[in-house]
Amino acid sequence: IIEGVGLHGLRPPGEALDLGNSGTSMRLLAGLYAQGRTCVREPAPTRDHTERMLLGLGYPVVREGNRICLEGGGTLKGTFIEVPGDFSSAAFFMVGASIAPGSDLLIEHVGINPTRTGALEILRAMGADITLHNRRQVGGEPVADIHVKSAPLKGIAIPEALVPLAIDEFPALFVAAACAEGETLLRGAAELRVKESDRIQVMAEGLQALGIEARPLEDGLVVKGGPLQGGRVHSHGDHRIAMAFAMAALRASEAVEIEDCANVNTSFPGFVECARQAGLSIEVRHG
Template sequence: MQNVQFTVSPTRRLHGRVRVPGDKSISHRSIMLGALAEGTTEISGFLEGEDALATLRAFQAMGVEISEPDQGRVTVKGVGLRGLTQPKEDMDMGNSGTAMRLMAGILAGQDFESRLVGDASLNKRPMKRVTDPLKAMGARVETDEGGTPPLRISPSKQLSGIDYTLPMASAQVKSCLLLAGLFAEGRTSVIEPAPTRDHTERMLKGFGYPLTVTRLDAFRTQVSLEGGGRLNACAIDVPSDISSAAFFMVAAAISDDSDLVIEHVGLNPTRTGVIDILKLMGADITLENEAEVGGEPVADVRVRSSNLKGIQVPEHLVPLAIDEFPVLFVAASAAEGQTVLTGAEELRVKECDRIQVMADALQAVGIDARPTPDGMVIQGGQQSAQSAPIHSHHDHRISMAMAVAAIRAPQALVIDDCANVNTSFPTFVPLMNQVGLKIDL
């Protein structure tokens, strides 16, 4: 992959209106369920980033007729639960852990062999968290030594539904097992110890597949479905990705005299931890034009400059903001006082070790950031005059978070290895430049 370098100049004001690309989680699932449905699914707002396109290509390889994306519009001619065909070669999931883990659930129920591969970063990520419960359902799925990709999946006689309690809150594991449950005999039931994003459950209902969601107590939820049903094609409008919008929220909050509106943002209650945390820090955030689209709440998010304060991040919000912590660390670095994050050990097994890599990056620009086993302690305030080159470690969210950090840097920041931004947010640079943050490639 070509090396792309960001040079980001300090700025004082962001303003205007911007619409970020479609939600990545929903884009993945719209292709998956659209392919398994009966009938034609029309998708608008599809994210044309490399991660979501990897999912699209995989289903094309399995015989599903899917149109090439055109300004976010995609047509999927579903083949039904049993209509996929064996791909001629390995299916490359690129950088996407979501795609690989969810695909494992779907492929576990097929009557053909398949192999899922990824890039250097994905090939280091843990997969036993999905392969172990899949094996308990009767699936034949193997990893490399150490429980990492590639995944090799062989036909099994018949999957059986299981009752499974997640050892840690993970929407990817929950979704993998629910998707496998579509092909299983009997009931598949997943109990999660804390709320996680529920796009899979909402979209299954949108495709007419019955499932039961039961709140067991203040934190635990049980999701259950019976195998052997059918999905009926529907129209899907993918809202703007709150994970992408988060970079603009923090950028506006930590710059001076800013007033920025991010349009049509998906505000699924299992994803709004980033807004809740920023508000606890004192961010000036308001919602406008609230509506519901395809079962998902959306609104325009208006953010004005704020004097942020350091906080102890409530642990119950951690799973609801797990992907946004790289840029939340930047918000903490600009806040007055100390911010403490605990209960976020999941960050160590993302595209990179996001705790260590963000601590290193913030220290490189003079921020007092101390990593802990399950989080970080950040002493906010002014950055020193130092400005070392930043390494993204092949992680798109590190690249974008540190571009936001440049807003308050004493001089331009140079961030290396930023081609990875195309995995989730291919228009990040032009949109940031549009609202006032100067990024040169």
């Protein structure tokens, strides 16, 4: 049983909480209705969509170093909001077009918020041919069309500074690593073990099932690129795992069967249709 009470700002500001993306947004939104000042401290960069939205609705939000602060009791102003395409969803197709020979893909109207595009920097460091066109602002968010051509990829040591900016895209990036020449090393990503699944272990097992050498670490993964075989992988109900292995099938020598994919329809209900439009051959089996 939860009983409503008056909210108070998080204080003193010097002792504000260390939070992740969702926690930061939750407390900032609660702070709108709190008495006094609310400050949230971020030990590492997190997504700033909530701050941008509040500013777009006329609500003052102040960033002081690694702290985000607002005063409660203000007023939100109605406005027209246009939501750009999700970068995390686009990332699967960026990887797919990069690894499939002869690919030339344009993904239109995608949000390129700098707190979200670590995967773009990682793919470029691996040798991906990705360019941004028609840059613009939509609802306070930077947007562009993403043009991807197939290119030979090489393994890299992923800079830890990019980990929080690409945390949701690593299942797709592990597939890129499997198709790259040489070894790719990821460290500093222990958070992947507590996502919808243990994404380090599940991706390692799935890549191994397709003939790729993948060695899980406590806080990351080592992937040695090589030829992908067909086979069966289990997504453990994790939508990003399922979509990542759908892209891996583009380079597999035989069909890839992915189990437990129902959650894909929750996060990306048009994924199968988009994948087919992009040239993938996908058969969905129920039951």
